[in-house]
Amino acid sequence: MAAKAYSSKSNRGYLRAHGITAVIPVKNDQKANRRNCGSAGGRPPAFDAEGYKQRNTVERCFNKLKGFRAVATRYDKLDIVYQATIDVASIKIWLRDPVP
Structure with a gap:
């Protein structure tokens, strides 16, 4: 898209x-x-x-993830650690405002 x-x-x-x-x-x-x-x-x-x-949905998801500094600036050097950071940020977003 x-x-x-x-x-x-x-x-x-x-x-x-x-x-x-x-x-x-x-x-x-x-x-x-x-x-x-x-x-x-x-x-x-x-x-x-x-x-x-559906492009709007994807863009909003990336926008929410970039609200987390560690995701936006990519402090982590290893891919697996960065993926874990994205997972934790996604869980925090999901717990904050779950979609029905």
């Missing part, structure tokens, strides 16, 4: 080459250019609007 700013042919090609499904809306100027080219403009890239709506 990404913002419209990352809707370029090279970004989509990179994701496709690595087997990643892109959920990126198309920019208005790209739509207009494709429309002006007619059939030579190619077909529009697939876009899952329902999946894109």
Whole structure:
């Protein structure tokens, strides 16, 4: 999932080459250019609007995690210790305001 700013042919090609499904809306100027080219403009890239709506949830999760200084600045050197820090921060967030 990404913002419209990352809707370029090279970004989509990179994701496709690595087997990643892109959920990126198309920019208005790209739509207009494709429309002006007619059939030579190619077909529009697939876009899952329902999946894109979940982007807000993911961004809010990262925002809450960055409220913890140890997560935001990554004091820990080892990956496993950093993952444990994220786990503890997630548990604290979950205990503070559980989702029904």
